[in-house]
Amino acid sequence: MVGGNLRALWAEPRPAHPPARVWRDRALVAALVSWSVVETVLRQDLAWWRPVVLTLSLVIALALLWRRTHPLGSVVVAFGSLIAFDVARLFAFDGTGLNSIVAVLVLPYSLFRWGAGREAAIGLGMILVWLPVTLAAVPADPAEVVAGYGFFLFSAALGTSIRYHAGARVRDIEQAKLRQRNQLARELHDAVGHHVSAIAIQAQAGRAVAASDPDRALATLETIEETASRTLAEMRAMVGVLRDGTEPDFAPHPGAAAIEQLARGGGGWPRVDVQLSGDLDELNPSVGVALHRIAQEAVTNAVRHARHATRVAIRVADEGERVRLTVRDDGDAGSHTPPGYGLVGMAERASLLGGTLQAGPDPDGGWTVDAVLPKGVATT
Known part of the structure; x- marks a missing residue:
């Protein structure tokens, strides 16, 4: 059962129709870029690697622009850059990054909110590789280690929760539409179909007696007219439901x-x-x-x-x-x-x-x- 669940998660497709990039995304990136530039200028402890950390922060900020449409790509670019930077800090120089890289916390959320199952698994694996590397580059006490993992896992869990809540809402809407279509189909078949069948049979009977019994044929025509009027009234009620998008309210309600x-x-x-x-x-x-x-x-x-x-x-x-x-x-x-x-x-x-x-x-x-x-x- 566990294997089947894992395969189902791996094969899960991306949610349909991710939102387009809006002005808030550009405003967020602009704020992060400005923060990175100001921090680079004001901090005195960056020394000669100042251009390196500024470039790193800009790459992470720009990756956020594609976090919905290309969530795995954004994670690969951002966390791949962080891994390279932290490996360099382990072996080449003893430097620190900018505080603006905290923006990467958004990416696990986007990965699990908008990525396919396999994308989420691959991206999470990359994040879990980066965390021990960065903790090795900047030693931390156990509480900070737990907090670091907790922040990223919480971001991923939040994205997963919102994803499935939105998916459940979409399914509920589709089921409601299906129930309404089925109700309309039943009314169309049972009510209008009954009347049309009656009209056809009455017309056949009227044609059979038209020559020998004109009065009876006339009475049959009157019955056909009455039945057709009822049919038209019910058809108009159904068309009104379809055009207005309201809940079906078929009138009159026969009991x-x-x-x-x-x-x-x-x-x-x-x-x-x-x-x-x-x-x-x-x-x-x-x-x-x-x-x-x-x-x-x-x-x-x-x-x-x-x-x-x-x-x-x-x-x-x-x-x-x-x-x-x-x-x-x-x-x-x-x-x-x-x-x-x-x-x-x-x-x-x-x-x-x-x-x-x-x-x-x-x-x-x-x-x-x-x-x-x-x-x-x-x-x-």
């Missing part, structure tokens, strides 16, 4: 009582019977909407896919803390397995509310959709 409107006689359709039993007035609105949409989609599937179906029975029953919806048709069960998103959407609706949904053929023929939802649960 369990609206399931009764799915009932109809024959006349080219399977007959749809609806029976509601128990106390359904106290249902959570989200549960009512889910019951209506599941029933609506189940009826649409029966009309479109159940061959030889003559009747669809819808039953909604209060079972105490739960409510059960059963939709059963008497068609040819073998034909009732259409590919698509209908069953997926129904199952998602039930699952999001903490309920269950089962759908499949009956032993004695026909097809049944059975959904059980908690009565008082809120949408998650």
Whole structure:
């Protein structure tokens, strides 16, 4: 497990879209350069290596400009220069650096905030090589050694923490967008798809009776017009959500009582019977909407896919803390397995509310959709 975690960290990519260089970066570098120049002029203990330490400080300051877009490169340039300087101090001269090199503390943060996994590992290795070298060049007591390592590890840990916090926030936003897209897809499929299917079937029935029964054909056209108006209203609600970027607020919100409107006689359709039993007035609105949409989609599937179906029975029953919806048709069960998103959407609706949904053929023929939802649960 440890090996797998290490490989995952090594393979982790850079965070996407690091911020561009802004005026604050240039102001920081300008302040560091000014600090280095003033310190070089004022300090009297630098002797002949004054140009060397000034160059070192300027290199470190300039490396900060690329700390987000090239974090490993910045660490290599800055700490590589420091290692070379400290090795020279060990063997060539006994000098000191400028206080402005404290700016290197920013680089471990940037490395772990913006670098890939392998870049962070390589850069940290370079920093850990430099620390004993500089402590050998400038001997320190144990407390100073611990403090030195602590400062750099804290900088790296801070970068890691902010990186993963930002990554978690991005993932949360993407998941919220995905949930919203899925909700829109379910509404589009269950509501608009149901209405469009009804329009198509009604149009076929109207064409069949147009010559022999004009009055019935006219009534069918009126039904088509009414259904098309409802479809257009729901489409406008969805388009408003997509354009405005607001939370979905589909109106009107059909509930369990609206399931009764799915009932109809024959006349080219399977007959749809609806029976509601128990106390359904106290249902959570989200549960009512889910019951209506599941029933609506189940009826649409029966009309479109159940061959030889003559009747669809819808039953909604209060079972105490739960409510059960059963939709059963008497068609040819073998034909009732259409590919698509209908069953997926129904199952998602039930699952999001903490309920269950089962759908499949009956032993004695026909097809049944059975959904059980908690009565008082809120949408998650």
